Amino acid sequence: MRKGQLTKESIIEKAAPIFNKLGYAGASMSALMQATGLQKGGIYNHFKTKEDIILQSFEYAIKKYNRAVFNAYRNEKTALAKLRAIVNFYRTYPLNPVIEGGCPIINTAIDADNTLPQLKVRVKEVINTWIRNLSDIIKSGILQGEIKSSVNAHDASVVIITTLQGGIVISRSFEDNASMEIVVNKLLDYINFNLAK
Amino acid sequence: MRKGQLTKESIIEKAAPIFNKLGYAGASMSALMQATGLQKGGIYNHFKTKEDIILQSFEYAIKKYNRAVFNAYRNEKTALAKLRAIVNFYRTYPLNPVIEGGCPIINTAIDADNTLPQLKVRVKEVINTWIRNLSDIIKSGILQGEIKSSVNAHDASVVIITTLQGGIVISRSFEDNASMEIVVNKLLDYINFNLAK
Numbered sequence: 001m002r003k004g005q006l007t008k009e010s011i012i013e014k015a016a017p018i019f020n021k022l023g024y025a026g027a028s029m030s031a032l033m034q035a036t037g038l039q040k041g042g043i044y045n046h047f048k049t050k051e052d053i054i055l056q057s058f059e060y061a062i063k064k065y066n067r068a069v070f071n072a073y074r075n076e077k078t079a080l081a082k083l084r085a086i087v088n089f090y091r092t093y094p095l096n097p098v099i100e101g102g103c104p105i106i107n108t109a110i111d112a113d114n115t116l117p118q119l120k121v122r123v124k125e126v127i128n129t130w131i132r133n134l135s136d137i138i139k140s141g142i143l144q145g146e147i148k149s150s151v152n153a154h155d156a157s158v159v160i161i162t163t164l165q166g167g168i169v170i171s172r173s174f175e176d177n178a179s180m181e182i183v184v185n186k187l188l189d190y191i192n193f194n195l196a197k
Numbered sequence: 198m199r200k201g202q203l204t205k206e207s208i209i210e211k212a213a214p215i216f217n218k219l220g221y222a223g224a225s226m227s228a229l230m231q232a233t234g235l236q237k238g239g240i241y242n243h244f245k246t247k248e249d250i251i252l253q254s255f256e257y258a259i260k261k262y263n264r265a266v267f268n269a270y271r272n273e274k275t276a277l278a279k280l281r282a283i284v285n286f287y288r289t290y291p292l293n294p295v296i297e298g299g300c301p302i303i304n305t306a307i308d309a310d311n312t313l314p315q316l317k318v319r320v321k322e323v324i325n326t327w328i329r330n331l332s333d334i335i336k337s338g339i340l341q342g343e344i345k346s347s348v349n350a351h352d353a354s355v356v357i358i359t360t361l362q363g364g365i366v367i368s369r370s371f372e373d374n375a376s377m378e379i380v381v382n383k384l385l386d387y388i389n390f391n392l393a394k
Contacts, residue, residue, distance in 0.1 A: 021311040025223030101311060106363070109370040110307050114218040114298060124370050158367070158379045163356070166303070166363025170355070173306040173321050182355045 008046040011036050016057040016064075020101030023111050024054050024119075051116065058119060061104035062126055068098045079141025080196055083160070086134070087187045090164050094171035094180050102172050105130075106165045131157045138195070147195050156195060163187055205243040208233050213254040213261075217298030220308050221251050221316075248313065255316060258301035259323055265295045276338025277393055280357070283331070284384045287361050291368035291377050299369050302327075303362045328354045335392070344392050353392060360384055 014035040018027045029040055032053070036043060047053045073085035097103060105126055112119040134157035141147035167183035211232040215224045226237055226247070233240060244250045270282035294300060302323055309316040331354035338344035364380035 023220055023222055023308060023312070025220055026308075026312055102307070106366055107307055109366050110299070110304055111220060111223075113369060115220070115223055120370070127367060127370055155379045155383070158376050159360070159383045162363035162367045162376065162380050163360045164363070165366060166359035166361070169303055169306050169362060170324060170359045172310060173317070173324055179355050179359065182352045183359050186352070186356045 017100035214297035
């Protein structure tokens, strides 16, 4: 890999948690300079604009985040086991996020809402992909006879994702995992009593 | 009321939606000047710092928000009717928030997380108050024999609040109320089948 590419990747890697912690407007160039150990010019050698750094940092954060969730359930054999593994993944997430600062999906959903239209499109795609992934797992569970055929896979996925995302924020605001524990346990009940046959 | 006090309140009223839309770091002084029609000096006649405007705008937003939710359920007679009214209040919230820009609680929870410690304390208190309010309604429902005595009022309140808050963000990112509809209907099921006797 060329040295320039290595530097660029190192900037993204260090910028992602800064944006996730301070927000896109809140993360100043000097915060990025401090985190990367580079001068302004050194950073802008690799990116056209601050928005360019933001967009690439978001992609890096989401890739890392998706990989962590995927690793949590990839070895599970059944749809129900996969759903339980995904939900359990979040049990300690609020205080131990994949990217420092919380969940890059919900942080960016709020942060980009009225300010960064290009990022807003991307976060919507990421949420949509997660809803589709969960829906596919639920649909395969219905086909395998593990999950009730009356379950609406899309609706169940929306409920699981919104509850987990809300749980991360509420739990982080209390600076503990206690609210997340409650939410995760209730979602496991939901999987066991409302989805499982 | 003195003229100075009126101007101050008008600034807060106009600043609150700007902060809720753009975030606390994202809302520049020039955005506040444009919204209020005042010069920088005219604004700082009434506030010591930008953080001072932020803190008072948050209190204004929360007061307005709390009043709107309270009005949605205050005339209901039973605990279950109150819970249903609260949940239903959010059905169209994503596209018609009390304060332009979404829910000031979750927006501020994320925005203040690593940046505004004094505001972080306040948002935690606001969430705690909401959990306590819902818990009190559920406990009175248990006492009145409407709600199962096996229900943990705190846990049920956490689940309802996290799901609603997550729902607002996910639904806003899709720019429609569809995900919120799903979430609200599932919470009504939860109230009818898990909480009600």
